[in-house]
Amino acid sequence: MSVQHDAPSAGLPGDRGEDGPVFRVKDVLRPLKEETRGGAAILGFACDEGVRRNYGRVGAARGPAVIRSLLERLPVHGPAELHDAGDVACRDGDLDAAQERLADAVASLLGKGIRPVVLGGGHEIAYGSFLGLAKHLGDNLASTRVLVVNLDAHFDLRLAPVPNSGTPFRQIAELCAARNASFNYLCIGISELANTTALFERAARLGAEYWLDEEVRKAAPGAVRRALAQRLDAVDRVYLSIDLDVLPAATAPGVSAPAACGIGLDVVEDVIDAVKASGKLIVADIAELNPDLDCDDRTGRVAARLAYRLAIGLGKRSSGFP
């Protein structure tokens, strides 16, 4: 279902009126209503408690507000509909409770046939997103082949006394084991110099597949897409997590741990498009934007662009370029 825009934008840079009405995301973004079914919704996770516990640079709790404001400014080129499911915040440093509330919000959206695009927040968001998917699937988790795709310089498979931004995928592995579900983890953009030997060994023990940042950078055109297509063919559903620190520091300076190498934004966008085109994407999140560390909103704009691609989709314009 889609609705026409009904209120053109005004007052934003570029909206001078002389070229006719301008429609932007803010004109189609509507607070989620109880009766809403289907479509996509953005849901914020205003939390950096996991980053703090992981000795990172805090500030990602302000990520959702900044992504929303940059997303709202982007133009919409055709009929579109997007719901805003509000924010889940972390209160009094209680990360477990915040992840539970995020999971409940994700499960509630999925129960209504709405595809959540969750905006972080530190990468502790990932455990909440997946827990929501697990709640939604219930007893069907074990029989549903879920592929977890994480675009990240880091495995985030750490062992730690308490959950943090470096542990979510180890927590997901444990949740899967407890529910007799397989842990099918594909990590794209892993940096050899940002993960210890112990983490590579844990990834191997858990059967994780990873593609290194250097391999992806040197891959022949189309190779990532072809390899990904094989993995997508073999599963029923995909949870896609994007840690912005998978991008080079010049593209994404506003993260706790910027990448020296990273993989290109074009690869990240190719992965999004391939996963969406498979029809199997069920939950997506964007993690680690720290507006306090950003430069000219560079990382925020990238996050907004990715959120747009996930929630609304590009490709309504084509120049005919060969």
Ligand SMILES: N=CN[C@@H](CCC(=O)O)C(=O)O
């Ligand atoms: N979210 C994950 N963070 C990385 C941080 C690495 C760093 O601070 O250098 C990790 O734990 O591996």
Ligand SMILES: [Mn+2]
């Ligand atoms: Mn990372």
Ligand SMILES: [Mn+2]
């Ligand atoms: Mn991460």
